[in-house]
Amino acid sequence: MPDALARPARTGTSVPSKPNAVVAVLALAGIVVSLMQTLVIPIVPQLPRLLDASASDAAWAVTATLLAAAIATPVVGRLGDMFGKRRMLLISIVLLVSGSVVCALADSLVPMIIGRALQGLAAAVVPLGISVMRDVLPSDRLAGSTALMSASLGVGGALGLPSAAFIADNFDWHFLFWTSAVLGAVSFLLVMTFVPESEVRTGGRFDLVGSLGLSAGLMSLLLAVSKGGDWGWTSAITVGLGVAAVLILVAWGWWELRSPQPLVDLRTTARPQVLFTNLASVALGFSMFAMSLVLPQLLQLPEQTGYGLGRSMMTVGLVLAPQGLVMMAMAPVSAAITKTRGPKLTLMIGALIVATGYGLNMVLMSEVWHLVLVSCVIGGGVGFTYGAMPALIMGAVDPSQTGAANSLNTLMRSLGTSFASAIAGVVLARMTTDFNGFPLPSENGFKTVMALGAGAALLAFAVASFVPKHRPAEPAPVTDGPVEPAEAAARA
Known part of the structure; x- marks a missing residue:
């Protein structure tokens, strides 16, 4: 049996005087952290020259962030449950700023890898922010706020690409990282000023x-x-x-x-609502990332191929940017459905919308506006799913475990994106066409990846159907003073 220190302890957590500011600040922090996903994409082809390294070695500048994020997310989530979610959120932002500064000063491979790893260690900001919201916001604000916070992952990634492409085209590449350092520092100050510490703690030993x-x-x-x-x-x-x-x-x-x-309560993770939500998250992570692999290549391949559109990286960013705005716009719609019909239905609707987007992509891929439409449809579905998953998770776990539970769910999505990258890479490498003596991914190869993305979304829909019916998630009760044992038992 766990000792007394391991049991949830709740002291007084007051309702913040400016809940709108709390939501806006946490969402901004999530967007800043998610910018790291697309920050280096415009300069990836130049990294070997910029860092005086081989292409395979330079790729570690991307891989290091992936590995660090996967390792840090569940660990930092658990530490947040134990020692304070806001505290660990601030530490994560400090790591982001530190990594950005290291990269901004780097002119060789090793410091770049170190800096990118430090940036990856900040990946737990979004699940920590969602957990803080559960603990400090009024119940009527929770569904919409967590949907917006969760959507910030996609918003930052979508808006970051055109911004990074513009900076890379017009300034020294180091300015990319100085910009992220400044944004991180601003986020740190705003969190310090507006976000209260959640006092729902587990205590115990790490x-x-x-x-x-x-x-x-x-x-x-x-x-x-x-x-x-x-x-x-x-x-x-x-x-x-x-x-x-x-x-x-x-x-x-x-x-x-x-x-x-x-570190991870596997018995809680095995609860049907948590288990099936996490399994659906893996499939959705796969489906959502497949688009990021297909659309940029379709836009940039030469028009002479017959299916490429011959556009620049800046155009790629501008095509994908509306997706982030649609995701943000869908957050309140997702929240409304979650409040009235429950997050399970919201998740299933979102998965169907994503699958529909890939279906459209298989027949609409010859014009720029086709790809804008496709990215917006898929982005709308992602907005639904991103809002529903944390609601399902928090509806099934104790308030003292939300940091670890949300972080594990974020990790499941990340695993899905990793599998998508690997599988799509194999498909596009095998299904090629000859172009002036060089092999390029074929049109059928892209359609195959789209079909896989649609299939993964439909798989997520099927898995989500097994989630038990459950009331929309509600936050931990909020008081202005300590909760007495009898009162806590009554609320439970």
């Missing part, structure tokens, strides 16, 4: 063995998935990492089930 085991397992898995195409899917190192990931994660699960204060 599961160091569990965190090391999960980190090792995830690193092995993600390295195998993300680098398998470069190393060879049947190479000894790829197969070895895959086997190691399975063995380590099985051992980690055994440890977590026997730990009195686990």
Whole structure:
């Protein structure tokens, strides 16, 4: 049995005097962190020259962020539950600023990788922000606020691409990172000023063995998935990492089930509402990222191919930017459906919209406006799903576990995006057409990836149908003073 320190402890958490400011500040922090996903995309082709490194080595500037984010998200979420979600959110933003400064000063590969890893360690800002909202906002504000906060992941990614392309085209590439450092510093100051600390804590001891085991397992898995195409899917190192990931994660699960204060409460994770939501999140992560792999290439491939549109990276960013605005616009619609019909229906609707977007993409891909329409449809579906998933998770876990639970859900989406990158990479590498002696992804290859994206969205719809019917998630009760045991029991 866990000791007394491991039980949730609640002291007085007051309703913030400016809830609108809390929501806006946390959403801004989420957007700033999600900008890191697209920050380096415009300069990826130039990284080998800029860093005096080979193309395979320069790719670690992207891979380092992926690995650091996967490792940090569940760990920081658990630390937030134990020691304060706002505190860990601020620490995450400090890591983001530090990494941005390191990258801004870098002229070689090693400091760039270090800086990008530090930026990846800030990935838990969005799930921490959602958890803070649950603890400090009035119940009538929670659904819309968490939908907006969750959508900030996609908003930042969509708006970041044209912004980064503009900066890369008109300024020294280091300015990209100075800009992210300034935005991070502004977010830090705003969080310090407007966001109160949630006082819902678990206490207890941190599961160091569990965190090391999960980190090792995830690193092995993600390295195998993300680098398998470069190393060879049947190479000894790829197969070895895959086997190691399975063995380590099985051992980690055994440890977590026997730990009195686990990093991830697997028994809670096995609850149907949490389990099926997380499984749907993997499928949705796959589906959502497939678009990011297809549309930019279609826009940039030469028109002479017969299906490429021959546009610049700036145009790519402008085509994808409306998607972020649509996601933000869908947040209140998603919240309204969640309030009246529950987050399960919201998630299923969103998955169908995403699948519809890919269906459109398979027949509408010859004009720029076709791709704008497709990205907006898919973005609308993503807005629905991003709003529903945290509501489902928080409706099934104790308030003292929301940081860890939301972080795990975010990790599931990230795993889906990693699988999408690997599988789509294989498809596009195998299904090619000859263009002036160079192999390029074929039109059928792109359509195959779109079909996979639609299939993943439909799989998410099917999995979400198994989520038990449940009331829309409500926040932890908010008081102006300590909650007495009898009162807490009555509320429970």
